[in-house]
Amino acid sequence: MVVEAxxxxxxxxxVDFALEQxxxxxxxxxxxxxxxxxGTNELIRQGAKLVTTPDEIIExxxxxxxxxxxxxxxxLE
Numbered sequence: 001m002v003v004e005a006x007x008x009x010x011x012x013x014x015v016d017f018a019l020e021q022x023x024x025x026x027x028x029x030x031x032x033x034x035x036x037x038x039g040t041n042e043l044i045r046q047g048a049k050l051v052t053t054p055d056e057i058i059e060x061x062x063x064x065x066x067x068x069x070x071x072x073x074x075x076l077e
Contacts, residue, residue: 001026001051005039012039015048024060026051 002025005011015025027048030037044050051057 001028001057002040002043002048003028004030004034004036005043006035007038007042009039012043015043024049026057026060028052 002011002015005015018025025043025048027040027043028051029044030040032041040048049056049060
């Protein structure tokens with residue numbers, strides 16, 4: 001999950017590596033006037049999953065509960 005990122009930053013390099021490995025990328029949208037939000041806003045435009053609450057990430061992974069044979073409730077306590 002990316003909270004803030006400048007367009008050319010280490011965070012954006014890390015995101016590239018994550019995408020190369022097939023990892024999910026989540027981004028929190030930021031203020032359009034902030035250089036620190038330009039990277040996250042661009043990621044959202046390019047298809048990163050926009051999130052504004054923890055529940056949205058949990059919802060994304062609920063289907064993995066049966067596939068991965070683990071109980072997500074364990075991690076929510």
